[in-house]
Amino acid sequence: MNMKAMSETPLEPERYELRAQAPYRFDLDRRDFFKFLGAGIVVVSVLKPTIVAQESGGGRQRDGDGLPQEIDAWLHIGENGKVTAYTGKVEVGQNIRTSLSQAVAEELHVPIERIELVMGDTQLTPFDMGTFGSRTTPTMNLQLRKVAAAAREALLALATEQLQADRQQLRAAESRISDPKTNRIIDYAALLKGQQITKTIAADQPLIAASQWKVAGQSVPRVDGRDFVTGRHRYPSDQKLPGMLYGKVLRPPAFNATLVSADPKNAGQMGVTVVRDGNFVGVAAPSSKAAETALAAIHAEWKAKPQISNKELFDYLRKNAAEGKDPTGDGDRFETGSVDQALSSADHKLHATYTVQYVAHVPLEPRAALAKWDGDQLTVWTGTQRPFGVRRQLAEAFRIPEDKIRVLMPDTGSGYGGKHTGETAIEAARLAKAAKQPVKVVWTREEEFSWAYFRPAGVIDVVSGVRNDGTITAWEFHNYNSGSAGIRPYYDIPNQRIVFHEVDSPLRQGSYRALAATANHFARESHMDELAQAVKMDPLEFRLKNLKNERLRAVFEAAAKQFGWGRSKSAGQGFGMGGGYEKLGNIATFAEVYVDSKSGEVKVVRVVSAFECGAVVNPDNLRNQIEGSNMQGLGGALFEVIEFENGKILNGRLSQYRVPRFSDLPVLETVLLDRKDIPSVGAGECPMVGSAPAIANAIFDTTGTRLRALPLVPNGLKTS
Amino acid sequence: MATIRLTINDKSYSLDTDPQSSLLTVLREDLDLTGSKYGCGEGQCGACTVLVDGKAQRSCITRVGSVAGKQITTIEGLVKGDRLHPVQQAFLDEAAMQCAYCTSGMIMSAVALLQQNMMPSEREIVDFMDGNVCRCGTYPRIIRAIQRAAKAQAPAVAKGAGR
Numbered sequence: 001m002n003m004k005a006m007s008e009t010p011l012e013p014e015r016y017e018l019r020a021q022a023p024y025r026f027d028l029d030r031r032d033f034f035k036f037l038g039a040g041i042v043v044v045s046v047l048k049p050t051i052v053a054q055e056s057g058g059g060r061q062r063d064g065d066g067l068p069q070e071i072d073a074w075l076h077i078g079e080n081g082k083v084t085a086y087t088g089k090v091e092v093g094q095n096i097r098t099s100l101s102q103a104v105a106e107e108l109h110v111p112i113e114r115i116e117l118v119m120g121d122t123q124l125t126p127f128d129m130g131t132f133g134s135r136t137t138p139t140m141n142l143q144l145r146k147v148a149a150a151a152r153e154a155l156l157a158l159a160t161e162q163l164q165a166d167r168q169q170l171r172a173a174e175s176r177i178s179d180p181k182t183n184r185i186i187d188y189a190a191l192l193k194g195q196q197i198t199k200t201i202a203a204d205q206p207l208i209a210a211s212q213w214k215v216a217g218q219s220v221p222r223v224d225g226r227d228f229v230t231g232r233h234r235y236p237s238d239q240k241l242p243g244m245l246y247g248k249v250l251r252p253p254a255f256n257a258t259l260v261s262a263d264p265k266n267a268g269q270m271g272v273t274v275v276r277d278g279n280f281v282g283v284a285a286p287s288s289k290a291a292e293t294a295l296a297a298i299h300a301e302w303k304a305k306p307q308i309s310n311k312e313l314f315d316y317l318r319k320n321a322a323e324g325k326d327p328t329g330d331g332d333r334f335e336t337g338s339v340d341q342a343l344s345s346a347d348h349k350l351h352a353t354y355t356v357q358y359v360a361h362v363p364l365e366p367r368a369a370l371a372k373w374d375g376d377q378l379t380v381w382t383g384t385q386r387p388f389g390v391r392r393q394l395a396e397a398f399r400i401p402e403d404k405i406r407v408l409m410p411d412t413g414s415g416y417g418g419k420h421t422g423e424t425a426i427e428a429a430r431l432a433k434a435a436k437q438p439v440k441v442v443w444t445r446e447e448e449f450s451w452a453y454f455r456p457a458g459v460i461d462v463v464s465g466v467r468n469d470g471t472i473t474a475w476e477f478h479n480y481n482s483g484s485a486g487i488r489p490y491y492d493i494p495n496q497r498i499v500f501h502e503v504d505s506p507l508r509q510g511s512y513r514a515l516a517a518t519a520n521h522f523a524r525e526s527h528m529d530e531l532a533q534a535v536k537m538d539p540l541e542f543r544l545k546n547l548k549n550e551r552l553r554a555v556f557e558a559a560a561k562q563f564g565w566g567r568s569k570s571a572g573q574g575f576g577m578g579g580g581y582e583k584l585g586n587i588a589t590f591a592e593v594y595v596d597s598k599s600g601e602v603k604v605v606r607v608v609s610a611f612e613c614g615a616v617v618n619p620d621n622l623r624n625q626i627e628g629s630n631m632q633g634l635g636g637a638l639f640e641v642i643e644f645e646n647g648k649i650l651n652g653r654l655s656q657y658r659v660p661r662f663s664d665l666p667v668l669e670t671v672l673l674d675r676k677d678i679p680s681v682g683a684g685e686c687p688m689v690g691s692a693p694a695i696a697n698a699i700f701d702t703t704g705t706r707l708r709a710l711p712l713v714p715n716g717l718k719t720s
Numbered sequence: 721m722a723t724i725r726l727t728i729n730d731k732s733y734s735l736d737t738d739p740q741s742s743l744l745t746v747l748r749e750d751l752d753l754t755g756s757k758y759g760c761g762e763g764q765c766g767a768c769t770v771l772v773d774g775k776a777q778r779s780c781i782t783r784v785g786s787v788a789g790k791q792i793t794t795i796e797g798l799v800k801g802d803r804l805h806p807v808q809q810a811f812l813d814e815a816a817m818q819c820a821y822c823t824s825g826m827i828m829s830a831v832a833l834l835q836q837n838m839m840p841s842e843r844e845i846v847d848f849m850d851g852n853v854c855r856c857g858t859y860p861r862i863i864r865a866i867q868r869a870a871k872a873q874a875p876a877v878a879k880g881a882g883r
Contacts, residue, residue, distance in 0.1 A: 093817075093820070093856050129844065220867060221812065222812075225817070229808040229827060230795065289738065364765065364767060364854075365821045366759075413819050414821060415823030446761075527740055552743060572835060625818075627857060627860055630857065632857050634856070653760070654759070654853070655762055659853055661850050662846045662849045662862075664861045
């Protein structure tokens with residue numbers, strides 16, 4: 001096969017939100033289900049095409065025949081009463097293995113420990129676009145509740161027949177159905193003996209109201225926690241097969257380099273497998289050490305063009321913006337009222353520019369994959385948020401049909417949007433093909449820093465107009481490159497011009513937790529404080545004056561109360577806020593900082609978050625996600641930055657790239673607003689967007705210095 | 721290559737290996753003890769932490785030749801029969817993890833801390849644990865887990881005080 005074509009066509013460095021089409025669809029054949037699952041009941045969730053289009057970002061390819069059905073989850077209850085739910089979503093630390101199990105347990109009335117969740121296995125689970133965009137809770141949680149509810153109803157129907165009872169009298173609990181009239185009890189397993197029932201859920205399948213939840217809505221402990229505290233869980237990088245080799249890939253000295261020559265002779269003499277295929281040079285050896293030694297023995301020459309550095313970054317982004325490009329993509333341009341008129345008649349007019357540097361995800365487990373070939377069948381275990389997307393990349397790379405490939409995703413050591421692509425899967429598969437043995441590739445931390453992708457850098461220009469009474473009348477907002485997520489203001493402003501300018505990024509960039517919403521909220525919420533200052537209003541009062549959305553007002557008010565907004569301050573102490581609406585959730589974050597006027601050291605002392613994401617599925621896990629968002633948000637706010645020059649990352653090691661540690665931990669307080677009347681939505685991303693502006697505004701509060709660049713203080717605050 | 725004798729989790733091993741190899745690589749590749757994780761390869765993240773004669777050590781920068789004959793404990797060696805170590809139990813009780821890739825190293829560091837300081841203050845916990853990274857940001861929970869384990873392990877007097 002031609003690896004040259006592969007390396008020259010970038011591995012779909014997906015940008016912003018993914019819009020790629022789904023490549024595959026399952027056909028429904030009940031005999032297949034039972035051959036594979038055994039007797040019992042199978043309930044299948046089928047999405048309406050409109051929803052499929054929303055969820056997959058553009059609809060699925062169809063081959064014209066077969067059923068027009070789009071399965072997104074299914075559930076099986078066996079003759080032994082064992083419940084298995086199948087979803088293409090994956091676990092990277094959000095603890096959805098628990099929250100999705102809760103959903104099934106709630107509706108099906110089975111103890112949570114009887115439920116097994118099969119996730120992210122392209123052979124066993126329905127197609128899923130990927131685990132990103134905080135979509136698991138609003139979609140998959142709902143779908144699994146529906147399939148579980150439909151299964152419960154089917155079981156009740158069976159019991160009505162078998163017990164010859166009045167269905168309205170029957171009660172389901174603890175995997176059993178009882179008839180209080182006759183005191184007869186029958187368990188699910190007995191009901192399903194010899195049965196082969198398939199059901200497709202109705203779109204309007206009634207569900208238990210959140211106010212009646214008994215298992216959902218509770219802080220249920222992690223379902224598989226013991227495997228993690230004992231070290232027994234096998235992450236992708238822990239996978240092993242008999243006869244497995246360790247793979248290493250030669251990296252160019254700079255991005256976008258082409259291989260001029262490579263001499264693999266020395267490595268070849270070491271008794272290892274050496275592959276040179278286009279730009280791809282790699283080795284596979286019985287130990288990682290042998291692979292490293294062999295790789296080091298390959299002499300290679302590369303050719304690369306000069307490339308920019310941090311210094312020129314923001315100029316570059318402005319100059320290379322696709323001004324003329326059609327900005328009609330989702331949210332790329334939005335205009336209402338007349339901004340120019342409103343600006344000219346405003347009492348105060350403000351213009352400010354905010355910047356955001358590239359940052360790295362630093363998932364503690366680097367990319368890893370184990371690949372094996374059985375004839376022309378390829379199986380890959382890898383840590384990815386898009387197992388089906390990786391399968392497609394493999395199909396493209398090796399020019400084989402997708403049904404020859406199985407991708408499995410063992411629960412993985414985090415992603416934060418950083419593991420959408422299948423680099424290690426392709427590398428391991430290429431080496432395994434040559435070696436005719438299974439090969440595992442685990443990236444080093446340095447590889448992870450340089451050869452993964454980054455959160456996009458960006459420049460944001462804001463021009464605004466406000467009346468003396470604090471009413472914002474004009475809002476013009478231009479984002480260059482960092483993305484359009486969260487770009488629209490939630491404040492009620494009559495005249496707006498919002499434009500996202502796409503740029504051909506100098507560094508490889510892609511998804512990241514909350515993605516562009518962090519940059520857009522940083523600019524917007526910083527600017528809100530600047531406007532409040534211009535009209536001499538309290539920042540909270542100013543926000544509330546321009547904000548009608550009740551849910552957002554509620555989180556600002558709740559956080560303010562918990563924080564004690566308005567209390568007096570001592571020297572060096574600063575208070576600030578930021579918040580917003582993102583991925584259907586509402587967040588307000590209040591920060592207290594302490595700035596040492598002598599050393600310029602900035603310490604975030606306390607962070608209070610109020611969050612509302614509809615009905616809470618698991619309060620303690622939700623708190624965990626919000627705390628984590630605040631910690632990760634704090635790194636990006638204060639000090640995280642990728643330094644680069646001429647196609648090289650200059651700080652691509654953990655000793656050089658600073659991430660938040662124990663000593664950075666502020667007091668974290670979380671207020672949950674549990675809206676049982678509103679459907680549950682995701683929480684992994686939204687809580688992050690308030691951190692940076694809250695901290696920046698707090699620094700301004702105590703120092704009078706307005707910082708408009710993220711990271712805010714990578715080297716402390718200049719106090720000159 | 722040399723023959724190296726190792727005592728890991730009270731079991732003796734005799735290995736033919738390069739004494740310069742990292743202990744982490746030997747644990748993971750040769751002995752299939754994959755509970756200790758690779759995170760950075762330069763002793764900066766603590767995911768690979770093991771106990772060597774009771775002290776926390778970063779196995780990724782520890783040469784296997786240097787620990788021959790010493791008592792090595794990995795995360796796999798903490799469970800006694802079916803019983804979790806109090807620190808493991810406390811991590812579960814406080815839900816002190818998200819992706820949990822750092823958890824083995826966190827637990828091993830915490831065990832080492834509590835062996836030298838039975839009732840550490842929050843400040844002492846932060847100072848001791850600062851070399852362990854949790855990118856998911858579960859630090860406040862890990863601190864609480866260590867405090868909980870300290871109370872569980874402490875003699876009766878302290879236990880009473882903790883209630």
